[in-house]
Amino acid sequence: MINITLPDGSVKQVEKGTSSMDIAKSISEGLARKVLAATVNGIVFDANRPINEDATLKLLTWNDTDGQMTFWHSSAHLMAEAVESMFPGVKFWVGPPLDNPKGFYYDMDLGDRKMTEDDLAALEKKMNELAKQQNVFSRKEMSKADAVKYFTEKGDEYKLDLLQNLNDGEITFYTQGNFTDLCRGPHIPNTGFIKAIKLTNIAGAYWKGDEKNKQLTRVYGVTFPSQKEMDEHLAMLEEAKKRDHRKLGKELGIYTMDDQVGPGLILWMPNGGVIIEELEKLAKESEQAAGYKRVVTPHIAKESMYLTSGHLPYYADSMFPPMEMDGDRYYLRAMNCPHHHKIFDAELRSYKDLPLRLAEYGTCYRYEQSGELFGLMRVRCLHMNDAHIYCSKEQFAQEFKAVNDLYLKYFKIFGIEKYVMRLSLHDPEKLGQKYVNEPELWKETEELVRNVLIETGVPFVEVKGEGAFYGPKIDVQIWSAIGREFTLATNQVDFAQSRSFNLTFTNAQNEKEIPLIIHRAPLGTHERFIGFLLEHYAGKFPMWLAPVQVKVLPISDKFVDYAKAVSDKLKNADIRAEVDDRNEKIGKKIRDTEMMKVPYMLVVGEKEMNENKVAVRRQGKGDIGLKSIDEFMNEAVAEIKERRAE
RNA sequence: GCCGUUGUAGCUCAGUGGUAGAGCACUUCCUUGGUAAGGAAGAGGUCGUGAGUUCAAUUCUCAUCAACGGCUCCA
Numbered sequence A: 001m002i003n004i005t006l007p008d009g010s011v012k013q014v015e016k017g018t019s020s021m022d023i024a025k026s027i028s029e030g031l032a033r034k035v036l037a038a039t040v041n042g043i044v045f046d047a048n049r050p051i052n053e054d055a056t057l058k059l060l061t062w063n064d065t066d067g068q069m070t071f072w073h074s075s076a077h078l079m080a081e082a083v084e085s086m087f088p089g090v091k092f093w094v095g096p097p098l099d100n101p102k103g104f105y106y107d108m109d110l111g112d113r114k115m116t117e118d119d120l121a122a123l124e125k126k127m128n129e130l131a132k133q134q135n136v137f138s139r140k141e142m143s144k145a146d147a148v149k150y151f152t153e154k155g156d157e158y159k160l161d162l163l164q165n166l167n168d169g170e171i172t173f174y175t176q177g178n179f180t181d182l183c184r185g186p187h188i189p190n191t192g193f194i195k196a197i198k199l200t201n202i203a204g205a206y207w208k209g210d211e212k213n214k215q216l217t218r219v220y221g222v223t224f225p226s227q228k229e230m231d232e233h234l235a236m237l238e239e240a241k242k243r244d245h246r247k248l249g250k251e252l253g254i255y256t257m258d259d260q261v262g263p264g265l266i267l268w269m270p271n272g273g274v275i276i277e278e279l280e281k282l283a284k285e286s287e288q289a290a291g292y293k294r295v296v297t298p299h300i301a302k303e304s305m306y307l308t309s310g311h312l313p314y315y316a317d318s319m320f321p322p323m324e325m326d327g328d329r330y331y332l333r334a335m336n337c338p339h340h341h342k343i344f345d346a347e348l349r350s351y352k353d354l355p356l357r358l359a360e361y362g363t364c365y366r367y368e369q370s371g372e373l374f375g376l377m378r379v380r381c382l383h384m385n386d387a388h389i390y391c392s393k394e395q396f397a398q399e400f401k402a403v404n405d406l407y408l409k410y411f412k413i414f415g416i417e418k419y420v421m422r423l424s425l426h427d428p429e430k431l432g433q434k435y436v437n438e439p440e441l442w443k444e445t446e447e448l449v450r451n452v453l454i455e456t457g458v459p460f461v462e463v464k465g466e467g468a469f470y471g472p473k474i475d476v477q478i479w480s481a482i483g484r485e486f487t488l489a490t491n492q493v494d495f496a497q498s499r500s501f502n503l504t505f506t507n508a509q510n511e512k513e514i515p516l517i518i519h520r521a522p523l524g525t526h527e528r529f530i531g532f533l534l535e536h537y538a539g540k541f542p543m544w545l546a547p548v549q550v551k552v553l554p555i556s557d558k559f560v561d562y563a564k565a566v567s568d569k570l571k572n573a574d575i576r577a578e579v580d581d582r583n584e585k586i587g588k589k590i591r592d593t594e595m596m597k598v599p600y601m602l603v604v605g606e607k608e609m610n611e612n613k614v615a616v617r618r619q620g621k622g623d624i625g626l627k628s629i630d631e632f633m634n635e636a637v638a639e640i641k642e643r644r645a646e
Numbered sequence B: 001g002c003c004g005u006u007g008u009a010g011c012u013c014a015g016u017g018g019u020a021g022a023g024c025a026c027u028u029c030c031u032u033g034g035u036a037a038g039g040a041a042g043a044g045g046u047c048g049u050g051a052g053u054u055c056a057a058u059u060c061u062c063a064u065c066a067a068c069g070g071c072u073c074c075a
Helices: A020-027 A029-034 A065-086 A117-132 A144-154 A157-163 A227-243 A245-251 A270-289 A303-309 A337-345 A393-414 A439-456 A526-536 A557-572 A586-595 A606-611 A629-641
Strands: A002-005 A011-014 A037-040 A043-046 A055-060 A103-109 A138-141 A172-176 A179-182 A196-206 A215-224 A300-302 A323-325 A328-332 A356-365 A381-391 A420-425 A460-464 A473-479 A485-494 A516-521 A550-554 A577-579 A600-604 A613-618 A622-628
Touching (some): A065 A103, A065 A196, A144 A157, A300 A303, A381 A526, A393 A485, A439 A485, A586 A600
Parallel strands (some): A420 A460
Antiparallel strands (some): A485 A516
16 A cells, blocks of 8 residues: 545555546546646656555646646647548657647658648547547557667657657657657546647748758647637637737837838837837936936948957848948948947046946847748837946946846836846857857856846846857846747846957056946837837827827817817827817717727817816726816826826 | 748728629718717729739739748847
């Protein structure tokens, strides 16, 4: 007999070799129907795998992330079985579960054959058939020698590649129905648990994620234990689509694009222009207060500058090809830093000038690969909330912290809570290749940056091998409505470019010293930031950012003059107000204004005109009552001035 | 750049081997209406672009451009 400890602390005595499923059954039949897998002493186990020693047991159901992961991983196997039946001879790579977006994929080599979306429906049908058979997932251990022999005979180079990293005792096979796969498991008890299946798309994916390798076919899918959950999932995706900045950007007249202008080139429409103005106002205010100085620099420069900076030839692929002029090659800039370095270098600098903080909303051009363009989030012309801080080593920690504090200030204003701070470090093995060869400086600055983060109490993750070539950085990662991850803002250390540009200052000992540089863009770029804000607010911008802040809606033509008087008064108080003087009924005007997500509507008719008042209506909330014009105006001005979230 | 999908009116989308339709938006008229769509009429498209097949192509084939879903890459 062995002792099984359950999460509530109770201990069950069972025969050696009893499975978690048996234990679930002994508790209740209902529970047994829901058990997908279990953790035994913290290790995820198949529900029907025998337990041979004393253990703490947690039964996993759909409510556990590990349960869902097991479910989707098993679904990938089910899909593989269906694919193999329709494409005999197919070779499989890996088929992991996914948390975001939810579901799973399987990478496969179809040889000369091609799979198209038409095949997905047939595959789904086959999967449903196989699921109904309630085929059991059975586990079998195998020696490495036997496994290698098995896949060599099969001619499966992919699984042989996987085996290279495995040893005896780690190699298990799972079989369900007619499909057997090398797999560490675990799996759900049988395929019958999978009740709702949807294969979502088909894509190419490079083997091992390396574009030099062969491209495999990847099929994405998602499954659920009931149709109800599938329906909920699909409804959620529909909701997410409504937040998509590309859809909202069009509906709200924020931006447009045009074939003749070119891909990835944004045309900001008047409503977008207002948001840009407001963001720049915010940036300039806070930078002014934090001791930054504004500069303005050209969008192009000669090749030699980018040779000095080290951006060419390493960055050449991301830059537009050069223009030949007067025997020189000029590049559209992909970054602002070299221009700013030249301003630093234009005068002899003393330690008394430092820290020198140069700020510019700099326009950059990047030749992003065509497949990477994505609405406002990934474009070819961008406006960066850029600044470069030149400081001494002693000043560095304080300066870096000040930048970090600026981030947090902005996050509070915008109510940004769902993000991940990522500390990107260098990879010591790639010093001199991907990273400038300054091991001591790397170590030192990474430590400084980490300490700032710890001090500020911001949760962060560390990633090795993600640093810039010139130093470590902190990125703020966010997710778009459709679940794609982006870097919203960045704060980078640079101890390389000051060397390549020969930047120096005279220290108190009258010696030349090389400054450290901080590159920072807390508001990222206008493009990505506004794309993010559109999704973050679902188009319902707070008052201070809203392109139109107040719409005055006269009940009929008779009150248009009064409406215009109200609107003029608001405009004089710097409120963006407009009158809807169309020949429409009030219901129609309200509907249209609601859809444009204007924060306030002022309905004015006979009653309001006679009393010098307005009937206030808040977007999304409805009628909030009569107010005098002055009362509304004062409140509105305060709401804007304080940049209130609502 | 690679794999897959799509491209019809300003927007959302039907449709067809015999040179095109709906709703919304737009213009004009009627209506002057009190908190999420009043009514009528009108205007608007060489069906992404180029070539091929055909008596005939928006429809079939190929190429190309762009967008979308991924991969790689990045703010």
